[in-house]
Structure formats: structure tokens, C-alpha cells
Amino acid sequence: xxxQTNDTIAVAMSGGVDSSAVAALLRAQGYTLVGLTLxxxxxxxxxxxxxxxxxxxxRCCSIDDVYDARRVAEQLDIPYYLVNQQDRFEAEVVKxxxxxxxxxxxxxxxxxxxxxxxxDQLLTTARQIGASRIATGHYARNHFDESxxxxxxxxxxxxxxxxxxxxxxxxxxxxSRTLFPLGEMNKPAVRVxxxxxxxxVAAKPDSQEICFIPGGDYNTFLKAYLDEQGEPxxxxxxxxxTTTGEVLGHHNGIHSxxxxxxxxxxxxxxxxxxxxxxxxxxxxxxxxxxxxxxxRDLTADRLNWIxxxxxxxxxxxxVEIKIRHRHTPAPxxxxxxxxxxxxxxxDDPQRAITPGQSAVFYQQDEVVGGGWIK
Numbered sequence: 492x493x494x495q496t497n498d499t500i501a502v503a504m505s506g507g508v509d510s511s512a513v514a515a516l517l518r519a520q521g522y523t524l525v526g527l528t529l530x531x532x533x534x535x536x537x538x539x540x541x542x543x544x545x546x547x548x549x550r551c552c553s554i555d556d557v558y559d560a561r562r563v564a565e566q567l568d569i570p571y572y573l574v575n576q577q578d579r580f581e582a583e584v585v586k587x588x589x590x591x592x593x594x595x596x597x598x599x600x601x602x603x604x605x606x607x608x609x610x611d612q613l614l615t616t617a618r619q620i621g622a623s624r625i626a627t628g629h630y631a632r633n634h635f636d637e638s639x640x641x642x643x644x645x646x647x648x649x650x651x652x653x654x655x656x657x658x659x660x661x662x663x664x665x666x667s668r669t670l671f672p673l674g675e676m677n678k679p680a681v682r683v684x685x686x687x688x689x690x691x692v693a694a695k696p697d698s699q700e701i702c703f704i705p706g707g708d709y710n711t712f713l714k715a716y717l718d719e720q721g722e723p724x725x726x727x728x729x730x731x732x733t734t735t736g737e738v739l740g741h742h743n744g745i746h747s748x749x750x751x752x753x754x755x756x757x758x759x760x761x762x763x764x765x766x767x768x769x770x771x772x773x774x775x776x777x778x779x780x781x782x783x784x785x786x787r788d789l790t791a792d793r794l795n796w797i798x799x800x801x802x803x804x805x806x807x808x809x810v811e812i813k814i815r816h817r818h819t820p821a822p823x824x825x826x827x828x829x830x831x832x833x834x835x836x837x838d839d840p841q842r843a844i845t846p847g848q849s850a851v852f853y854q855q856d857e858v859v860g861g862g863w864i865k
Contacts, residue, residue, distance in 0.1 A: 499524070500622055501527050502517065504526045504527060505628065506563075508628075508682060511560070513626050513628045527571075530573055531702060537715045553702070583608050584608060589716060593725055593745075597749040597845050601701065606661075610661060614665060623668070629671055630673055631644060631647055631674055633674075641800075644798075645674075652678055659861030663797075666797070726744070729776065732778070733779060740758050749845060750846070751845065753766075781842075789834075791832070791862030792862055796859070796860035797857075797859065802833060810852040812850050813849075813853070814849075814850055815845075847864065849864070
């Protein structure tokens with residue numbers, strides 16, 4: 492990474508060790524930096540609603556994180572700004588998340604946030620304060636390929652920390668103005684670097700939870716959020732059925748289920764039962780065996796292409812596809828089937844392909860593109 496004269500970089504500071512280490516690294520390399528933190532969600536907002544904690548600490552984008560980010564900026568002697576984006580976050584991440592769950596799909600709010608808010612707002616704010624680029628603590632790599640005239644997003648050196656699954660929605664313009672300084676590093680080395688820089692967050696644990704859902708309890712959050720909005724939880728109660736249509740029982744709402752779920756079905760069976768399909772129109776939830784969860788096909792829409800301009804209808808390419816963050820990319824044939832639509836056929840059946848989740852397409856380390864499973 493070569494230094495550029497008069498090149499101000501805005502560092503997206505989350506308060507964690509990764510983004511803090513990025514700021515320390517670039518500062519040591521002589522760059523002019525500005526720290527930016529997006530304030531996205533009021534952690535006290537739903538406190539007191541049934542099942543919600545009175546106080547929340549230690550989660551992504553919490554008040555503690557804002558304090559830590561500001562403290563790191565002070566330690567590094569760089570300007571720091573807190574940018575309030577709570578209204579936009581609610582409109583573009585929280586409300587779509589709620590709508591998807593109520594419709595029986597399983598969304599990924601962190602990907603929605605990256606695709607529709609974080610990078611867009613960070614780059615907008617960077618321009619306003621005179622910064623030419625942004626830098627983040629994501630574990631990913633990017634470079635410009637002159638032969639294809641495209642910016643390429645690739646998996647990082649530390650595969651265990653690969654975050655490209657959440658970044659498939661980045662545009663060419665966003666990739667051209669973003670630095671991923673940790674792309675060639677592993678996490679232990681990042682912590683050592685932060686410690687050597689004297690940063691208080693060097694040993695801070697990684698945040699694992701979704702910022703607005705304490706404990707990962709989606710149902711409690713949905714009820715509390717709708718109650719706050721003065722809206723009743725829609726009645727989507729219905730039947731639990733087998734693949735042959737046999738009624739095994741009843742449920743209180745499709746929002747309580749996700750494909751692949753085993754616990755909480757309220758059924759007694761000799762063999763374990765899993766959620767296979769959720770039908771928002773009939774409110775039926777189909778259950779079956781673990782073997783029934785296996786499938787070789789998916790369709791994805793709302794596509795974003797990175798290493799290629801896209802697939803024409805009928806055009807096919809070989810890729811590997813991740814259908815969850817922790818899923819090992821599986822070989823498949825990807826075929827364009829219309830405007831903003833692709834069909835994938837896996838070489839081997841995959842477990843619990845889930846509507847609402849992302850499908851991200853890879854060729855070796857490169858991110859070809861991705862979309863949302865229909």
C-alpha cells in the first residue's frame with residue numbers, strides 16, 4: 492500500500508480491535524486520517540418491553556463501542572465524528588428485517604446494513620469532510636484488474652475470518668474507494684499490532700450478536716418492536732404438516748420458524764423433525780427428516796455482480812456458492828434465467844437452503860457476485 496500525498500482516509504471505527512488496528516496501522520504509515528462511527532440503533536430503545544433486557548452492553552454498535560472508538564481516536568490523535576444514522580438504519584435494515592421474518596423468510600441484517608447503509612453513508616460522509624477513501628476492519632481483499640476493467644473482491648489470507656459473504660453487495664465505485672488493510676493479516680497478528688500501538692481495545696472480545704437483537708431472540712424483538720409501533724403481531728398461526736400433507740400439529744405463527752430449525756416445534760416424534768418449508772400464504776409449516784432438508788437447487792434475485800458484468804439469460808458459469816456465512820462454498824453451475832435472476836444447480840445436495848439468506852458466488856478466492864435466495 493503506497494502513501495499518496497494529501498490523501499485523507501476516513502476510517503470506519505466500530506470500537507472493536509479490528510477497525511482500531513486499521514487506524515493505528517494507517518496512522519503509522521503517515522496517512523492523514525479521520526475517524527467515523529455510525530450511530531445506528533439506540534440500545535435502550537425497547538428496554539422494559541416484555542422479554543427485553545433493561546440495559547444492553549457489549550454488543551456491536553453499542554454505546555460502549557462508541558466510547559471505545561472515540562477513545563482510540565484520542566489515543567491516535569486523529570479527528571473523530573459520530574454520524575447519527577438511526578432513522579435510516581431503521582428504515583433500510585430494521586423494518587425490512589421485520590417484514591421478511593413476518594413473511595416466513597430469514598433475512599441477514601448485517602448484509603442489509605453493509606449493502607444499503609454503511610458503505611454508502613461512510614463514503615458520502617467521507618466526501619463531505621474531504622476524504623478520498625475509506626478504510627474498514629473487514630477481513631477481505633480488493634484490487635483493480637486492468638484486463639477486465641473491474642474492481643475485484645477476494646477472500647482474505649485468514650480464511651477463518653473471511654467476511655466477503657457479507658460484502659457481496661458492494662458496487663464497483665464503492666470497491667474503488669475502500670481499503671481493507673487487514674486482508675493479508677490474521678487475527679492474532681492484528682491483536683499484537685493493536686497492543687504494540689498501546690490501544691486499550693487490543694484484548695477486547697469480538698462481538699457476535701446482531702446489534703438490535705439481544706441474545707439472538709428474534710421473536711421477542713419482533714413482539715417488542717411491533718408493540719412499540721402500536722401494531723399487533725399478525726396472526727399467521729397454522730398447521731404443521733408432513734411432506735405428504737399429514738397434519739401433525741399447529742403453531743402460533745410462521746415468524747417463529749426458519750428452515751432447518753429443529754427445536755421449538757412442539758411435536759413429539761421418534762425421529763428428529765426439522766422445518767423444511769414455510770408457506771406464508773397458507774401459514775403451513777412443512778416438517779420432515781434431516782435427509783429431507785437436502786436440496787440441489789436454488790434461485791436468487793436482487794443480484795450484484797463484481798468480477799463479471801453478469802450473466803445473460805441462458806448463459807452458465809461454474810462457481811462455488813456459500814448459502815450461509817459458515818457454509819463451505821459448494822461447487823455448482825450458475826445459469827442466468829432472466830433479468831436479475833439466476834438458478835444454481837449444486838453438484839451435491841446442500842442442507843437447509845433458506846429463503847431470505849444470501850447466496851454468494853465464488854471462483855477460487857474471487858467473489859463473482861451474489862444475490863438473495865428466493
